[in-house]
Amino acid sequence: MRRDIFQAVADPTRRGIIVLIALQSMTPNAIAEHFDTTRQAVSKHLRILTECDLVKQEQKGREIYYSLEIDKMKEIDVWLEQFRKIWETRFNQLDSLLSTIKKNKK
Amino acid sequence: MRRDIFQAVADPTRRGIIVLIALQSMTPNAIAEHFDTTRQAVSKHLRILTECDLVKQEQKGREIYYSLEIDKMKEIDVWLEQFRKIWETRFNQLDSLLSTIKKNKK
DNA sequence: TATATTTGCAACCGAATAGTTGCACTAAAT
DNA sequence: ATTTAGTGCAACTATTCGGTTGCAAATATA
Numbered sequence: 001m002r003r004d005i006f007q008a009v010a011d012p013t014r015r016g017i018i019v020l021i022a023l024q025s026m027t028p029n030a031i032a033e034h035f036d037t038t039r040q041a042v043s044k045h046l047r048i049l050t051e052c053d054l055v056k057q058e059q060k061g062r063e064i065y066y067s068l069e070i071d072k073m074k075e076i077d078v079w080l081e082q083f084r085k086i087w088e089t090r091f092n093q094l095d096s097l098l099s100t101i102k103k104n105k106k
Numbered sequence: 107m108r109r110d111i112f113q114a115v116a117d118p119t120r121r122g123i124i125v126l127i128a129l130q131s132m133t134p135n136a137i138a139e140h141f142d143t144t145r146q147a148v149s150k151h152l153r154i155l156t157e158c159d160l161v162k163q164e165q166k167g168r169e170i171y172y173s174l175e176i177d178k179m180k181e182i183d184v185w186l187e188q189f190r191k192i193w194e195t196r197f198n199q200l201d202s203l204l205s206t207i208k209k210n211k212k
Numbered sequence: 213t214a215t216a217t218t219t220g221c222a223a224c225c226g227a228a229t230a231g232t233t234g235c236a237c238t239a240a241a242t
Numbered sequence: 243a244t245t246t247a248g249t250g251c252a253a254c255t256a257t258t259c260g261g262t263t264g265c266a267a268a269t270a271t272a
Contacts, residue, residue: 001228002118010116011230012108015185022192029248041231043250062239062248070196073189076182079121083179086128090176107258117260135218147261149220168218168269 005075008052013037014045018054018068025058025067109157111181119143120151124160124174131164131173 008014013035020026020034032042046066049055054072058065114120119141126132126140138148152172155161160178164171 004118006112006118006121007116010113012110012112013230015112019188022189027248028250037230038232039249040233040251044230047250064249070189070192073186074193077186077190080179080183080186082125083128083176084183086176087180119260133218134220143260144262145219146221146263150260153220170219 003048003051005052005054005072006079008049008054009076011045013041014049017042017045017049018073021055021066022068022070025065027063027065031066109154111158111160111178112185114155114158114160115182117151119147120155123148123151123155124179127161127172128174128176131171133169133171137172 009018016035017031020031028039028043028046031046032039035042046055049066050057052072054069055066056069058067115124122141123137126137134149134152135145137152138145141148152161156163158178160175161172162175164173
């Protein structure tokens with residue numbers, strides 16, 4: 001059973017849940033209301049998210065509030081970093097090309 | 107058949123391929139040498155990556171060179187943007203907390 | 213022309229995935 | 243004490259996934 005953050009984020013419902021609980025913690029029932037699926041299915045997604053440390057839970061009586069471990073999302077950001085470097089290089093190349101054109105115009 | 111960039115990036119082999127052809131185009135055979143899998147499996151991955159516009163191909167005789175459509179990767183970056191905003195808020199809050207502590211020390 | 217190389221595609225297979233229903237456990241409300 | 247509400251977990255199902263093998267098409271080489 002592969003369980004990493006990229007696989008966690010691959011499912012659209014899970015991405016929805018992640019965004020939903022990014023700013024405020026919510027119970028499974030409350031979360032399920034936002035999606036066209038059963039409470040149990042959401043519960044399953046929450047378990048997967050928990051398994052890769054993407055969410056934390058806080059028990060309050062019989063309710064459990066789930067919220068996002070937002071720092072974990074940085075792992076994706078770290079991976080993207082290498083492409084960001086390439087984007088910047090491309091941008092600088094474009095930038096110097098534009099200034100060359102500009103200089104030649106004068 | 108769901109086919110979006112998040113699902114494309116979920117598989118570790120595909121992430122490997124993406125990184126591999128980010129800077130230089132390569133043939134399927136050359137790519138397959140870097141992974142512990144058959145050429146056909148790599149070919150399948152390339153098809154999936156093509157289906158979500160992550161790679162482009164250039165035919166040269168009987169060889170086909172694949173390279174990354176690097177701008178497409180920005181779609182992940184765009185989705186991450188919302189979390190980056192939260193990170194920054196948290197950081198600023200921490201920052202102002204630290205200056206408060208510093209001020210109180212004086 | 214005959215052969216070797218590079219590739220894509222289809223068929224098949226085992227495992228994983230996302231979903232459902234049903235049930236048990238616990239906490240709150242009556 | 244009984245009922246209701248909130249939750250997790252197990253069993254089952256249909257579908258998708260990642261991989262393999264085999265084959266056909268096209269290009270290069272002998």
